[in-house]
Amino acid sequence: MRNRHNRTIASLLGIVTVLLFGGWMAPDRLTDFLALEKIDTHLHIRYNGTEFLDQAAADRFKAVLIVVDHNNVAEQLKFIEQQKLLHPDRFRFVTSFQVDRWNEPTWQQETIKLLEESFKKGAIGVKVWKNIGMELRDKDGRFVMIDDPRLEPIISLVEKRGKTLTGHIGEPRDCWLPLDQMISESNRRYYKGHPEYHMYLHPEYPQYEAHITAVERMLSKHPKLRYVGCHVASIEWNLEKLGKMLDRFPSMAVDLAARIDDLQLLDRDALKAFFIRYQDRLLYATDIEISEGQNPQTVCDRLHTRWTEEWKYFSTEDEVTISGTEKKVRGLGLPPDVLRKIYQTNARKWYPGI
Numbered sequence: 035m036r037n038r039h040n041r042t043i044a045s046l047l048g049i050v051t052v053l054l055f056g057g058w059m060a061p062d063r064l065t066d067f068l069a070l071e072k073i074d075t076h077l078h079i080r081y082n083g084t085e086f087l088d089q090a091a092a093d094r095f096k097a098v099l100i101v102v103d104h105n106n107v108a109e110q111l112k113f114i115e116q117q118k119l120l121h122p123d124r125f126r127f128v129t130s131f132q133v134d135r136w137n138e139p140t141w142q143q144e145t146i147k148l149l150e151e152s153f154k155k156g157a158i159g160v161k162v163w164k165n166i167g168m169e170l171r172d173k174d175g176r177f178v179m180i181d182d183p184r185l186e187p188i189i190s191l192v193e194k195r196g197k198t199l200t201g202h203i204g205e206p207r208d209c210w211l212p213l214d215q216m217i218s219e220s221n222r223r224y225y226k227g228h229p230e231y232h233m234y235l236h237p238e239y240p241q242y243e244a245h246i247t248a249v250e251r252m253l254s255k256h257p258k259l260r261y262v263g264c265h266v267a268s269i270e271w272n273l274e275k276l277g278k279m280l281d282r283f284p285s286m287a288v289d290l291a292a293r294i295d296d297l298q299l300l301d302r303d304a305l306k307a308f309f310i311r312y313q314d315r316l317l318y319a320t321d322i323e324i325s326e327g328q329n330p331q332t333v334c335d336r337l338h339t340r341w342t343e344e345w346k347y348f349s350t351e352d353e354v355t356i357s358g359t360e361k362k363v364r365g366l367g368l369p370p371d372v373l374r375k376i377y378q379t380n381a382r383k384w385y386p387g388i
């Protein structure tokens with residue numbers, strides 16, 4: 035009687051475990067996921083609520099919140115200040131600057147002043163966005179690239195203050211290809227719906243390679259600058275090319291934000307070998323954005339699903355569906371010490387202050 039009672043309790047506990055932790059995940063894997071303090075190095079927030087960073091805490095994630103010159107920078111910094119009151123130890127932030135007054139003579143001075151203020155408030159880095167290279171033009175109508183002389187004092191300041199430059203420069207190479215030659219289905223879907231951003235249709239804009247070489251020229255001028263190339267530095271399609279750039283610039287790392295679905299299209303064994311070879315240079319990141327007006331529970335569910343599915347992809351050899359793809363792929367099964375670097379220690383190294 036007693037035994038049966040114990041068995042009933044044991045099986046109830048088992049059911050509860052499965053319900054709580056999701057059917058696919060063997061309990062030891064979930065323990066691994068929760069055992070490791072992880073860092074998502076690329077998230078955006080325009081939101082004052084508490085739920086999203088509560089979810090991060092539940093999944094043992096810390097966050098790097100990135101401000102971007104896409105909407106109003108000052109407004110995003112206000113959201114960051116609010117989040118500091120709610121979750122002072124759950125995240126750090128990367129600040130940014132606006133280029134809408136680029137052609138004003140006082141732009142550099144104003145920008146330096148704002149960045150210094152941001153550093154005082156705890157910013158660990160400065161984000162430069164793809165509007166540099168793809169949107170901003172100087173007085174003569176030329177596109178401003180990341181190695182533009184007018185950006186020099188800004189980049190030197192980042193270097194001098196020991197901060198990290200976080201660069202989303204360029205786009206996936208698919209952006210410059212006709213729809214039928216793109217390698218990624220999700221890119222094809224996106225550019226079909228956004229012909230304005232599909233650079234193949236706009237040959238007057240800088241070409242793919244021009245963005246990569248501008249970053250290389252900028253890094254050559256600043257060999258000591260810590261640089262994190264977002265979205266695998268827009269070289270998601272060719273591991274050899276990406277490896278050569280990492281070899282050439284030891285002060286550069288890349289985040290994986292929103293490009294895991296591109297990477298898994300490459301040869302799996304080559305990708306696994308790349309992750310092992312460049313294990314000190316890769317930072318886990320998602321690029322999820324949380325804004326006012328979204329249903330917080332929906333966002334939390336999305337975060338949890340994404341974090342657990344991608345953990346499963348990197349840590350096991352099981353079949354996984356990566357966000358952005360419809361088909362199942364086999365996980366990379368990376369060794370635990372590599373996982374720890376990609377999910378935690380690299381973030382601390384490339385973003386001192388976390």
Ligand SMILES: [Zn+2]
Nearest residue numbers: 076078100321
């Ligand atoms: Zn982003």
